Amino acid sequence: MTPAVKFLEKQGVTHTVHRYELGESPAGTYGEAVAKAIGAEPQRVFKTLIAQLNSGKLVVAVVPVSRTLDLRALAAAAGAKSAAMAPPPAAEKATRYVTGGISPFGQRKMLRTFVDRSLETHPTVFVSAGRRGLQVEMGSKDLVRLCEASVAELSE
Numbered sequence: 001m002t003p004a005v006k007f008l009e010k011q012g013v014t015h016t017v018h019r020y021e022l023g024e025s026p027a028g029t030y031g032e033a034v035a036k037a038i039g040a041e042p043q044r045v046f047k048t049l050i051a052q053l054n055s056g057k058l059v060v061a062v063v064p065v066s067r068t069l070d071l072r073a074l075a076a077a078a079g080a081k082s083a084a085m086a087p088p089p090a091a092e093k094a095t096r097y098v099t100g101g102i103s104p105f106g107q108r109k110m111l112r113t114f115v116d117r118s119l120e121t122h123p124t125v126f127v128s129a130g131r132r133g134l135q136v137e138m139g140s141k142d143l144v145r146l147c148e149a150s151v152a153e154l155s156e
Contacts, residue, residue: 053082061074
């Protein structure tokens with residue numbers, strides 16, 4: 001059980017863990033391959049990305065695997081001048097998860113979180129359960145509430 005799943009259970013949030021395996025060279029992007037493996041529409045599967053603001057602070061961006069994070073939009077939502085993807089070692093150290101399995105829950109230290117507005121069009125969404133090969137399906141409103149997330153247009 002990952003820290004993310006333990007966190008959701010402790011909070012009493014309804015969720016379902018989905019296990020999956022990917023072949024050696026999945027077609028399309030990693031996120032699209034995950035969506036196909038769990039039988040979900042790519043717009044309902046969200047990736048958890050760690051970005052660094054110009055202030056040096058790390059933030060979490062949660063966007064659909066079918067879209068790309070707009071770093072300018074993230075910076076604007078965070079009230080920063082700019083944002084860039086955090087180097088994988090910094091993201092892994094801050095979250096205690098391995099890149100490709102970063103969950104918005106159960107991180108070493110809760111980072112300020114931003115969620116793409118498209119999440120509001122789905123009653124349930126999928127996010128990483130904290131390890132490659134595991135996704136958790138949960139209510140989109142629960143995700144926003146538990147992450148204390150700001151909702152904004154973050155993807156293109």
